[in-house]
Amino acid sequence: MRPHDLDRRNFLKMSALAAATALAHAQAGLPDDDALRETEPLPDLDVTWNKAPCRFCGTGCHVQVGVRDGRVVAIAGDQLADVNKGLLCVKGYHVGMILYGKDRLKQPMLRKRGVLEPISWDEALDIMAKRVMDNPAGFAFYGSGQWTIPEGYAAQKLMKAGLSSNHIEPNARLCMASAVTGFLSTYGVDEPAGCYEDLDECNVLIMWGNNPAEMHPVLFSRVIDRRIRGDDVMLIDIGTRRTRTTQYCQHYLEMKPHGDLAIANGIAHLLIKNGTYDKDFVAKFCNFRTDTEPTTLNGQAIDFDQYKQKVAQYTPEYVEEVSGVPAEKIRLLGDLFGRRDVRITSVWCMGMNQHTRGTAINRLVHGVHLLSGHFGKPGDAPTSLTGQPSACGTAREVGTLCHLLPGGRLVAKEEHRRDCEQRWNLPEGRIKAEPGYHTVQMFEKFCTPTDEGGDITTVFVQVTNPGQTLPDVHRLLQAKEKLKDKFLIVSDVYPTATTALADLVLPAALWVEKNGIYGNSERRTQQWFKMVKPPGEARDDTWMTIALARRLYDLGHPGMKDKDGKFLFQVTNDAGEEVPVWDWEHYYDVNVDRALYEEYRPFTHLKHKNVAPYDELVQARGLRWPVVEKENGVWQETKFRFVAEYDPFVTKEEGVKFYHSVTEDNRALIWFCPWEPPEESPDSEYPFWLCTGRVLEHWHTGTMTMRTPPLKRAMPQAYVEMNRDDARKLALSNGEIVLLTTRRGELELPVWIDGRGRPPRGTVFVPFFDERLLVNELTLAAIDPHSKQPDYKKCAAAIRKISHTQTAQKT
Amino acid sequence: MPISGLVVTIQRPIECGAEVMRRVQADARFTCGEPCGDRLPLVLEAEDDAAARQAHDWLHSLPGVAHVDVAFVGFLDE
Ligand code: SF4
Numbered sequence: 031m032r033p034h035d036l037d038r039r040n041f042l043k044m045s046a047l048a049a050a051t052a053l054a055h056a057q058a059g060l061p062d063d064d065a066l067r068e069t070e071p072l073p074d075l076d077v078t079w080n081k082a083p084c085r086f087c088g089t090g091c092h093v094q095v096g097v098r099d100g101r102v103v104a105i106a107g108d109q110l111a112d113v114n115k116g117l118l119c120v121k122g123y124h125v126g127m128i129l130y131g132k133d134r135l136k137q138p139m140l141r142k143r144g145v146l147e148p149i150s151w152d153e154a155l156d157i158m159a160k161r162v163m164d165n166p167a168g169f170a171f172y173g174s175g176q177w178t179i180p181e182g183y184a185a186q187k188l189m190k191a192g193l194s195s196n197h198i199e200p201n202a203r204l205c206m207a208s209a210v211t212g213f214l215s216t217y218g219v220d221e222p223a224g225c226y227e228d229l230d231e232c233n234v235l236i237m238w239g240n241n242p243a244e245m246h247p248v249l250f251s252r253v254i255d256r257r258i259r260g261d262d263v264m265l266i267d268i269g270t271r272r273t274r275t276t277q278y279c280q281h282y283l284e285m286k287p288h289g290d291l292a293i294a295n296g297i298a299h300l301l302i303k304n305g306t307y308d309k310d311f312v313a314k315f316c317n318f319r320t321d322t323e324p325t326t327l328n329g330q331a332i333d334f335d336q337y338k339q340k341v342a343q344y345t346p347e348y349v350e351e352v353s354g355v356p357a358e359k360i361r362l363l364g365d366l367f368g369r370r371d372v373r374i375t376s377v378w379c380m381g382m383n384q385h386t387r388g389t390a391i392n393r394l395v396h397g398v399h400l401l402s403g404h405f406g407k408p409g410d411a412p413t414s415l416t417g418q419p420s421a422c423g424t425a426r427e428v429g430t431l432c433h434l435l436p437g438g439r440l441v442a443k444e445e446h447r448r449d450c451e452q453r454w455n456l457p458e459g460r461i462k463a464e465p466g467y468h469t470v471q472m473f474e475k476f477c478t479p480t481d482e483g484g485d486i487t488t489v490f491v492q493v494t495n496p497g498q499t500l501p502d503v504h505r506l507l508q509a510k511e512k513l514k515d516k517f518l519i520v521s522d523v524y525p526t527a528t529t530a531l532a533d534l535v536l537p538a539a540l541w542v543e544k545n546g547i548y549g550n551s552e553r554r555t556q557q558w559f560k561m562v563k564p565p566g567e568a569r570d571d572t573w574m575t576i577a578l579a580r581r582l583y584d585l586g587h588p589g590m591k592d593k594d595g596k597f598l599f600q601v602t603n604d605a606g607e608e609v610p611v612w613d614w615e616h617y618y619d620v621n622v623d624r625a626l627y628e629e630y631r632p633f634t635h636l637k638h639k640n641v642a643p644y645d646e647l648v649q650a651r652g653l654r655w656p657v658v659e660k661e662n663g664v665w666q667e668t669k670f671r672f673v674a675e676y677d678p679f680v681t682k683e684e685g686v687k688f689y690h691s692v693t694e695d696n697r698a699l700i701w702f703c704p705w706e707p708p709e710e711s712p713d714s715e716y717p718f719w720l721c722t723g724r725v726l727e728h729w730h731t732g733t734m735t736m737r738t739p740p741l742k743r744a745m746p747q748a749y750v751e752m753n754r755d756d757a758r759k760l761a762l763s764n765g766e767i768v769l770l771t772t773r774r775g776e777l778e779l780p781v782w783i784d785g786r787g788r789p790p791r792g793t794v795f796v797p798f799f800d801e802r803l804l805v806n807e808l809t810l811a812a813i814d815p816h817s818k819q820p821d822y823k824k825c826a827a828a829i830r831k832i833s834h835t836q837t838a839q840k841t
Numbered sequence: 842m843p844i845s846g847l848v849v850t851i852q853r854p855i856e857c858g859a860e861v862m863r864r865v866q867a868d869a870r871f872t873c874g875e876p877c878g879d880r881l882p883l884v885l886e887a888e889d890d891a892a893a894r895q896a897h898d899w900l901h902s903l904p905g906v907a908h909v910d911v912a913f914v915g916f917l918d919e
Contacts, residue, residue: 039844042915043872043884046846049913050882051874054848057910058878096915106846106913116912123845123914251910258850258907740843740890 041077042104045096049106053116056109057255081108081651082558083548084122085541086729088175088416089113089246090550091122092651095542097561102126102542111651113226113554119247121729124738128540129562131524131737135537136566146535151567151577151614157534159581161488161517162193166587168480168487170197170472174494175205175418175425177571178546179555180626182424184575184599185492186436189466191454192579192589192598196432196441196466197486201494202418202425203469204501207817208383209414210426212392215319215327215816216400217698219637219690220426220438223671224375224411225552225654229253231409232375234264234366238290238395239381239823243274244726244786246379246415254278266363268293268355269381270721270823271751271795272788281359284790287719287824289353291387292705293360294394296349299341300364301401307368308403312700315686316400317693321390321703327816328692329701340702352705367402373409374399379417380723384823389816390703397700406673406686416551417730423549427639428630432466437633441465453633455592468818470811473500476516477509490519492571493538497527498731498801501820502774502811507531521571524733527801538571539564540734545623547647553668555641556652560618572626573617580612601625637690638679642667708824709812710773712792716826718756719793720772722809723823725786728799736799748800750779750829753791757783762831770796771828775807778832794827843893846913849881849906857905864903870896882912 077096084091092111096104105126107116114122138154139146162169171185177200189198213220229235229252242250256263265279268290276282285293301307318337319329332340346357346364366374376399382391392414399405399412416422429436439446447461467475467486473496478484500506510516510531520532523540543564547557564570576599583590583597590598601611601620609620624644634641634655642650642657646665653667658678660666670676673686680687688698712718727745728735735741750770752762762768762781770777779796789795796805810825849865851858858879865871865883870892874882887893900909 042844043886046844046884046913046915047872047874047882048846050846050848050884051877053846053910053912054874054877054880054882057848057850058880104913104915107911117910118912120911123911126914254908258853260853740894743890744894 045077045104045106049116052109053107056116077103078561080559080561082542082561083419083550083556083652084118085125085128085419085734086121087246088418088421088551089248090419090548090552090554090556090652091118091248092556093118093122093125095126095561100562102129102562108651113550113552113652114248117248117251120727120744121735121741122248124740125541127738128734129543133524133737134565134568135523135525135529135535136568137537138567139535141533151569154534154536155577155581158490158519158578159585162578162582163585163587165487166193167195168485169193169195170467170476170486170489172469172472172489172491172494172496173198173200173430174492175200175202175416175421176493177424177430178420178548178623179423179428179630180547180623181492181571181575182420182428182430183436183626183630184572186428186430187454187598188575188579190435190441190461191450191456192582192587194460194462194589196462196464197472198430198466199432199469199472200425200430201469201496201499202421203431203819204384204499205380205417206383206414206421206425207431207819208385208388208392208814211327211389211814211817212396212414215329215389215692215699216393216396216701217672217688217690218692221422221553221639222411222413222551223406224413225669226252227669228375228409228411228413230256231373232263233372233409234266234374236266236268236374236376237275238268238376238378239270240378240415241269241273241275241723242377242415243278245417245724247726249415250275270719271790271793274726274786281362283355283359286352286354288385288387288705288708289355290382290391291394291703292344292349292352293355293363294391294398295341295344295702295705296346296360297363297367297398298401299344300346300361301368301398302338302341304364304368307401311403311405312401315688315697316700317695317697319699319701321701325815332702337700337702367398367404370403373407374404375409376412377415379415381823383414383819384821386709386812386814386821387703387706388814388819390701393701394703396698400698400700406670408670411670414551417724419550420548422551422553423547423555427549427634427641432468435461436630437635437639438637439633455594457593460589469500470506470813470818470820473506477506477513479513480515484513487515488517488519490521491528492521492574495522495526495528495731495733497531498798498804499806501806501809501822503804503806504775506811521574522733523568524737526731526733527804536574537566537568539568543568544570545621547623547627550652553654554652555647555655557644557647569614570617572622573611573614576622577612577614709821710810710825712826716772716828717792718827718829720770720808720825720827721789721793721795721823722798722805723795725797725799728797730799731801732799736801748779748797748803748805749782749785751782751785751787751789751795753789753793754783755791757781760829760831766831767833769830769832770794770808771830772808772810772825774810777803777805777808779803794829843887843890844915845885845893845911847883847885847897847900848910848912849883849900850908850910851879851881852905852907853879861903861905865900
């Protein structure tokens, strides 16, 4: 071993012991955390430590990133972070490795005669600008909940303020759009009232179609840790298959797909029948609504008696018939919600959102909390979780969805458009009133011949991988290959299923190779600084957007100027001089993230989502909005919204106030939405339910985690999870290859019986992380009518044994 | 050669911890820190990822171990 290696080794050992000791002290509650934080710093040894949120899920854990000689060399859980208190999951503590996969994209590439060939950034920008100038209305921008807030804000401004086009979407449409419509139609404003502290305070935790043991492991460990300490917490899993989460739960309620709607209505029915609903809370703070036929976002007002009549049919026996959950379990839920002496937290994620009745089930879960008064106290809350690190911050708050403007404004509302035009100093009428194409529509239009109405001709994709995540991906993206006038631009860090279809590939900086700001699931805005250089010619996504805008400005596109003729993305230094940030050489002369974020920040005040100033974020491990400045100059975050004790916008006299109420009387809405069968159900030809999702080791499409050796080794490829009885009936054993077929495609996969999850008879599960086995070629593109979110959790499938070989492949 | 900082949570009553401590201290792969209540901080040095995972699983399987958390991962050699 060379001396240098020994030095590194000692450094790593010292760091490891310091981090473990600090975590042990913090977990044991000894000594006082603040004192510990001062006495147990991570060792220095030429290593610079800095904070960043984890790159992966919406939990938003903070890590300490150790950098030495321009390279990330170690990751530790951040002891100062309230979200994770020094803990990380298996993905989080390997997050540094995502930067160093061998096939990082390092140069722009243009497809010539079917092959991607290197070109310069100048050429790439010229090509992009020409595509936009030739057909601005045919240009669409597709990003994600992994866009940082400044990245999303810049993309939003380029499209809505610059090109007068609303054809911009984040992939968050595919993961949390139903949560948005659920919050909006219940409270009149998006995002949860509660926060992760609900997990520390609840007596009952209900997971609706949610597997946090694998998908939000650090949050789940907060609850399990309480149990280890002797706290009495009841865990209830309502789902369509047994998962790792189920193993920890006292009650597992296995439901048929869509059974959740009946279960929620059944709870409401019992609360009323037993007289255990919270009459005072309902009388003071709630109104009632019902879904209509055809369904609308705001439904129809009804009174309590009409509501009572509508839920009356959802007796425990009827709910059992429809959902498959035994009547006594429905009574158990009804009794729990009827109790005043327990605090109940509901959490959910994709199970309720990727659902053709996603808006409805979101409303109903809010409804049972409101009806029972299990709302507004720590531990008593309905809280949606997000899968991506900034689905809340960038997709929902910045408003990168096709119908939104920043800060919860709507493109369809004239006063909101005028307000944005004023803030952006644009001529009146610049922002278009008609919402753009939502995700499924956008890609349908892109994959339809132009002369047949396919009016989207160029799509610019940043920070996401629709070639793997779109449902029915043959039709929604792969079909583009036959259409020669369509042009796909993809910015990414590694080759993906999407770059494989791209005409122009742009190499992007990743995570701590750039400045960034994320907003996690609990309204927490989190900032980090660039720590290492991106490889080769990889550059920031915000820079790409600004550089494209500048090319358009130079070509004379009128939208790239404000009404005083200034460039739309003018950034100045401390002396007030314009910095040419569109020139990469000067991009980091100023902090562009800070400039864009501070421009965006006032937009957040309209809906009382006041985010903290940038300089406050620099000091903190994230702050939960609304963040308001107190008289003593301290910026105060908000743990629980709408209640006087915590929310600065509610007075003591008001107690509880839904200040953006749909009915404009400060009340929330309790909805009735009927159970309805799924869009596609098993039949004699396709006798199985197919459900898709994630696994602990891999994040989303595996672009990063499949390049992290320990994670790839732990879970090297996708599989089809089957029930033992079904497997026996088809004479299948573990590892054998089957052909999984739906009406949209087929895929060869190895069988895993009684593996990670245990589906009931008639159900199979396939994870979507493996780009060699694209399960989204099989999924259904049916969408929720309000949220436009597809349902990846249920469609009809068939299974046929094809061989005994162990190597699965795409057919 | 991966190096990680781990925290072992001992099941209650924490007297079970004595045996866990003895077995971990006797194992050359681990360097123990000062125990803190029911938590034992330690460093794991393993030959490769597979060995690290194996050691992690072994810790998990010890009678008296409730939980193993990871606090730190150094991956200079990956
Ligand atoms: S729970 Fe999510 S945010 Fe936390 S470490 Fe794991 S992947 Fe990262």
